[in-house]
Amino acid sequence: MDVFVSYTIYGLFFGAAYAIAASGLVLTYTTTRVFNLAHGATSMVAAFVFWQLHVDKGMPTWAAILLVLFVFAPLYGIVLERLVMRRVSDAPVGVMLVMTLGLFLFLIGIAQQIWPSNTSKYRYVTQFFGTKSFPVFGVQMYYHYLITIIAAAACAAGLYVMLNRTRIGTAMRAAVDNRELLQLFGANSNRVSILSWIIGSQMAAVAGILLVAKTGLDYYQLTFLVINAFAAAMLGRLRSLPFTYLGSILLGLAIGYSQYVHGSELLENGLQFALPTLMLFLILIFVPEVRLRVGQVKGVLAANVPSARRALTTGVVFFFLALFVTELLNPTNTLRFGEALVFGITMLSLVLLTGYGGYVSLSQLTFVGVGAAVVCKFNTSSPVAILVAVLITAGVGAAVALPVLRLTGLYLALATMAFGQLMDYLVFNASFMFGFGGKINAKRVSLFGYDFSDTTSYVALELAVFVLLGLGLLTIRRGAVGRLLIALRDSPAACATLGLNQRWFRVAVFSVSAGVAGLAGALMAGLQGYAAPGDYKEFQSLPLLLAAAVAGITTVSGAFAGGLLLMLLPVLAATSTALSGLEFLVLGGGAILLARDPNGLVNLFYRGMRAVVPRMPVPGWVTQRAASAPKPAEVDGEEDEDLDEIPEAQVAGHGVA
Amino acid sequence: MALLEAIGVTVRFGGITAVDDAFLSAEPGSITGLIGPNGAGKTTLFNVITGLQPPTKGRIRFKNHDVTRAPVDRRAKMGMGRTFQRLEAFGSLTVRENVQVARDVHAGARSWFGGRKDKRVGELIEIVGLDRYVNQRADSVPTGVARLLEVARALAIEPELLLLDEPSSGLDEAETESFGTLLQNLAREGCAILMVEHDMDLVMGVCELIHVLEFGKVIATGTPAQIRSNRAVQAAYLGFSDDSTTMQVPDDIAAAATAMLAAPNPTETTLSIPAVDGEG
Amino acid sequence: MTQVEHDHNHNHAAPRSAPPILELINVHAAYGRIEVLRGVDLTVPRGAVLALLGANGAGKTTLLRVISGLMEPTEGDIHLGGMHVSGASPDALTRAGVTMVPEGRGVFPNLTVEENLWLGSYSGRHVDKILTEAYHRFPRLKERRRQLAGSLSGGEQQMLSLARALAADPALLLLDELSMGLAPLIVESLYDRVAEIAEQGVSILVVEQFASSALRVADYAAVMHGGRVVATGEPDEIESVLTELYFGGTA
Structure with missing residues (x-):
């Protein structure tokens, strides 16, 4: 009593x-x-x-x-x-x-x-x-x-x-x-x-x-x-x-x-x-299913998609250029670059989910952790382990999304955050995951008899994965699924009246995104040779998302830049105690300033480059807008690409205040 | 047996009854009009039929199935296509992509990874006459074009029942006329069309049956000729009642005003005026 | 923000030379890239009732939104009583004496009638005055003062919306589709009130689908089409214009 x-x-x-x-x-x-x-x-x-x-x-x-x-x-x-x-x-x-x-x-x-x-x-x-x-x-x-x-x-x-x-x-x-x-x-x-x-x-x-x-x-x-x-x-x-x-x-x-x-x-x-x-x-x-609303303002956010040939050429050039740079790095920096690439691959999963689909996941690094843990459990160099890691992570993603995706994006985001917390406290800390030492070893994958034991060669493998995923992502964006993602963001009600079962479509997208994050995790475990729960804390998903948003969450190049940013900031912050808040100040401040332009820094960079190289293509809606906007004053406008999800009563007043 | 039946549909929002025990039906191969003043509940009724708005009371039957509880996408798969009064075109996609999305959804997930060209997309764009706009973004085209785009998009799912919410507003005289012809062709091919429309010329010209909605109630159902001479309908539309002694505006002004509400283009001087036949 | 002076004593016998209560010059407005108003010129003389007619999608509601400050014009000038006000916020305009009964429900459904009117006191007038006046004008509202506005009938909600718009003691009243979804007799009685209000010297711009009711109380009428005002005049002038437009001059 x-x-x-x-x-x-x-x-x-x-x-x-x-x-x-x-x-x-x-x-x-x-x-x-x-x-x-x-x-x-x-x-x-x-x-x-x-x-x-x-x-x-x-x-x-x-x-x-x-x-x-x-x-x-x-x-x-x-x-x-x-x-x-x-x-x-x-x-x-x-x-x-x-x-x-x-x-x-x-x-x-x-x-x-x-x-x-x-x-x-x-x-x-x-x-x-x-x-x-x-x-x-x-x-x-x-x-x-x-x-x-x-x-x-x-x-x-x-x-x-x-x-x-x-x-x-x-x-x-x-x-x-x-x-x-x-x-x-x-x-x-x-x-x-x-x-x-x-x-x-x-x-x-x-x-x-x-x-x-x-x-x-x-x-x-x-x-x-x-x-x-x-x-x-x-x-x-x-x-x-x-x-x-x-x-x-x-x-x-x-x-x-x-x-x-x-x-x-x-x-x-x-x-x-x-x-x-x-x-x-x-x-x-x-909670009952959220009713579809009509009369919402359409987003005009749409990253310019390069043609298949252009994407392929850029990808190949990027691969060899990055490989060349990798050769010049010392071992510590090679490892860091490898980490940046893993972050970049994780951010590719966010390009699909957030950049194209408009959904926000606040636990992407938790999925990375799941992928890493699964690979470690197998403790084999067979690529099958990676495949299984991807599938399991995708399954976990689907399970998280299923109860939540019939609701709005807000609930999804918060549910993922809660999911990350749950994993932190109940799963990643459990002995069946990472053992009592909180750390399990992983073998690097070997493909066709080549074992990638040299870190530079492993980074080359990551580069190849990044480029292939990027190309795949752009192919998806150009195809039916990409169109559907954009359509669903513009008008969920219209999609439903065409016969699209949105719930399953969204679960599938979320699940694929989680699977890509799982792949990143599998590669991370191989890179480091181990996996430990401390690397995959729910909290770390937040700077990850923000780095992607700041660098440009709608483009493949943004994902790469975001990966570098996320890797570099802690390295810089560690150089002096006077910089202890640097990472979060930069990412947080950057997100507050830049969030309204989801094409991020990469887009600003391209736009800057265009001053030098006038024919430089800019990935992002800004060029499209410039081409068809009635008034030049609107070109740099931040007023209306961000308007889906607003009930109709508010629509016309936007941007006035 | 009608293809679509709305049986005693009632929708209440708070203290306001938007749709009040409404009955209506639509037949294959026939164009049915749904008219009534602003706020009469026409769009709400459309939302109930397509599943975007659950009714407070009543049932919807489609192809002999009770679909009152069926989700929006299932009704679409059964063969209901619709357009919206407040446009719902996919603004960040081009006109072609808009129709392509509808074809993709219609063909199902397996087709999404094939990459084959669908000839029907081009055909549909041609049918509604939007060839000029194929590669323009849907949020940059005029309202009338966006409406026709929604029609093409709805047709892309090969509907048996097509619900059109004010399809002609934003179209000029000639476009409205060819749109009417398009509707008649569709009906001839067996499609059932239910249309909310303010353009009386169009409604009277193409509809076989017209339902008139006022305060959420169906107050009259009949052929264009019957509806035209119905006093209750005139009263509903013109905003005065027969027993109103306070009316000071001559009937011809009221009639002119009605015609204006119906007319797409007031600078056109050759309009025929549909209303007030019974006046003698 | 442009400061607008409140015209507290409406001068009923304003000389002809006094600036009109509302003057729009080449007003453009757009939703995103779609231009809805394409150069509207319109004048409402002081103390007059102007009926604005036009088909669905002609831009009438958008025009009211621009005048009330809910939407910013992309081009053009708005003058209120001779003062330039483009870009003023809707609340500043309300306090300055331009109030609107918006399309649909212009009340807060989850607040009581009295709370709705209480919020009307943000216009600068004392709440007691507002309540006395509103209950005097619409005794029905007094009976329902403790009820949630959302539980009122459509006509009563419109009365409440009208009473609230009058709470500010407006110089210019904007009415958007007062009749929507209401029975003709109720519409008639609402417009009787509008006529009374007009007699007290309030200038009124009324957008209405029930053209007959609006024309009954109007001193002037204007016709909108395709984002422009295509005809203006006194009701009988408009009558002939409309007659010519629609009957080809034969009626």
């Missing part, structure tokens, strides 16, 4: 904290239509600021809390709305996810830069009133838990009063339905958004401060709070605040009672992190 009560209290504490975080997420999502992946990152930064003021500067607790909640959070909310969210609100889901993910990493980068990890100075925040407690049903309850539960109740009451008893709150509810109409009523809808981001940030900050004593002060734990908040909010379909509270409490209790589970160290440590994912998938299965 005592155990039960103490687990219940423990669960209620987490539930209350999640409820605060999740209702902030729901509030901002419903009123601004931006799903903020960086919601947890906000909690993380707020917790660091709190630590700085309270622990480091020795400010009294109440003063630090007031400063964080009423100075830091509002300022942060205003800056956020002005610089990021306002530019996202009319973008399609894919762009929205990449931009808020950019913010996610940018905030981690900032935290790493301002509060670099430092082994000599361990940062921590203790519970309010320390371990002081009072008895409840025969067990001791910390005051900290009581405060958290009271805070959640106060937030609920405050939200209720604001949304129902104030004019601006009523306007926020109105904005959920129709922002444009709100403007016709005379309300400045930007002000509604700003307020919403301020309150959302405050709630994230409260949750961060309450939870930091439990999670510890690090860059990642609180940042991934967004998964828990999302899972809880899904119970109310991301709309209903009461159901969000209920979902949070249920999730918290589940985490509390998960302490009953004993036996395996894996389960004891991993279960509480896996529970949000399990809950999420359980809810997703019961």
